[in-house]
Amino acid sequence: MTDTEIEGPGRHRNGDELAESATKRDDVFDETYKEKEGPKPSMIIVWKNIMLMTLLHIGAVYGISLVPSAHVLTWAWSVFCFLISALGVTAGAHRLWSHRSYKASLPLRIFLAIANSMAFQNDIFEWARDHRVHHKFSETDADPHNAVRGFFFAHIGWLLVRKHPDVIEKGKKLELSDLKADKVVMFQRKYYKMSVLLMCFSIPMFVPWCLWGESLWLGYFVPGLLRYTLVLNATWLVNSAAHMWGNRPYDTNINPRENKFVTLSAIGEGFHNYHHTFPYDYASSEFGCKLNLTTCFIDLMCFLGLAKDCKRVSPEIVLARAQRTGDGSTRNRNG
Numbered sequence: 001m002t003d004t005e006i007e008g009p010g011r012h013r014n015g016d017e018l019a020e021s022a023t024k025r026d027d028v029f030d031e032t033y034k035e036k037e038g039p040k041p042s043m044i045i046v047w048k049n050i051m052l053m054t055l056l057h058i059g060a061v062y063g064i065s066l067v068p069s070a071h072v073l074t075w076a077w078s079v080f081c082f083l084i085s086a087l088g089v090t091a092g093a094h095r096l097w098s099h100r101s102y103k104a105s106l107p108l109r110i111f112l113a114i115a116n117s118m119a120f121q122n123d124i125f126e127w128a129r130d131h132r133v134h135h136k137f138s139e140t141d142a143d144p145h146n147a148v149r150g151f152f153f154a155h156i157g158w159l160l161v162r163k164h165p166d167v168i169e170k171g172k173k174l175e176l177s178d179l180k181a182d183k184v185v186m187f188q189r190k191y192y193k194m195s196v197l198l199m200c201f202s203i204p205m206f207v208p209w210c211l212w213g214e215s216l217w218l219g220y221f222v223p224g225l226l227r228y229t230l231v232l233n234a235t236w237l238v239n240s241a242a243h244m245w246g247n248r249p250y251d252t253n254i255n256p257r258e259n260k261f262v263t264l265s266a267i268g269e270g271f272h273n274y275h276h277t278f279p280y281d282y283a284s285s286e287f288g289c290k291l292n293l294t295t296c297f298i299d300l301m302c303f304l305g306l307a308k309d310c311k312r313v314s315p316e317i318v319l320a321r322a323q324r325t326g327d328g329s330t331r332n333r334n335g
């Protein structure tokens, strides 16, 4: 990222400075926003998405019925694909590109973009834009998956209807120059459909067929559709369950919670009260690697020299904040 020179107003700024300034504004809660008064605009259902999501989940349930007859290596491959695609979202689209909580070298960014295509959750640019809007306008009309509208809406419903006009309006106002300046992000966006076809469906299906003679049918339904559906639901649980159930040791004024089940399924993203309180912390948790595979992965990348400058909140600041605005479960924060 340091290789990206961009001309700013009156001076030269490199990509890193640009990234810092962009996210400093755009992933922090904006208290000045007020929802419009009067009746809410009516929901416009997107039938195509309802059909696709229904078919996907039927395919995933059928995939479960095939699991017992799969080769043991296909099981291992499915878990591997789950982890890679999850990292493409958690370490990639989320902690790197949405929050800029650490810096990644070009090879790591390329890997994370490929992994992100395997997860097929909209391209990095769109994911990060929606996610910054989510943090900035959390639990309001301008939040894409506003959890105040209930579990179903926050989990999957938001993808089955047209966005609330405020989400679109606020999304357009984000600067996003750091994402536009990242060639890896823009390359993935340009070739997104092709990369999804290859990474989310073809590679998971063809590798077991080529290497240990698994049937293409099973390869399509187990490491393909079933694994994809599980990663989707694991990610959605962060928006639904982790915004509804759990303790709030850091800030009781916000809805996001600490939810252990989500932490396990979304490889470390369930410390959500912490994350919304300190969105720039690369570990997304007070406890570093504990129950947090994504943080372990970023630490490993730093050890290998592929990542650096991980942002962290000092224990003193965390404690002071917990005492000031937490729910009193602070003494049990270590479990």
Ligand SMILES: [Zn+2]
Residues within 6 Å of the ligand: 134, 238, 239, 243, 256, 272, 276
């Ligand atoms: Zn959230």
Ligand SMILES: [Zn+2]
Residues within 6 Å of the ligand: 094, 098, 099, 131, 135, 275, 279
């Ligand atoms: Zn976030």
